[in-house]
Amino acid sequence: AQTVTQSQPEMSVQEAETVTLSCTYDTSENNYYLFWYKQPRSRQMILVIRQEAYKQQNATENRFSVNFQKAAKSFSLKISDSQLGDTAMYFCAFMKHEGSRDLFFGTGTRLTVIP
């Protein structure tokens, strides 16, 4: 079974600074997908970024980027130039490349951006 671990329940960062959220996972699969979702106070689940395991290049989306280390089974999220609107719960998630099961989620990291 796949497991996803987020070891930082809470983090804070000063506005305009950079913060990195950690995520590790355990799987015997070779091909899979990894995601970061953001959940603000509105409770909506918003896709932040996605990484395909077969791609060596780290995914980036504007101020958000990942550090994907396949051998170490690590998938951290870096937020640059943090903004107040980045305050939210962040979930790391895993999905197998082939198969019918959906996402396996970590327990989340609550990020607070301090003005």
Add this chain to the structure above:
Amino acid sequence: EAQVTQNPRYLITVTGKKLTVTCSQNMNHEYMSWYRQDPGLGLRQIYYSMNVEVTDKGDVPEGYKVSRKEKRNFPLILESPSPNQTSLYFCASRTGLNQPQHFGDGTRLSIL
């Protein structure tokens, strides 16, 4: 507008009173899922469906039922709700394998 719609958004009810949370998507997605979110546990999958009349258990299916009679709808049924089913519930859908999920806005259930 592409969306996943859940109803109700909030519900307070009592133990043993059957309830249904509806979920509808307008994107013609094959895959639909239900998750529950609890503090410290993240989101855990309850049931999922790969297409009409095809459903399977997720990680925490006990006490829940689902049906998929139409492609767009995937209701979650609690036949005899209990307090340990108090949670935040999300419905999600996606098209094809390995595509990002679209989530509904969540349903907050409180079982007294």
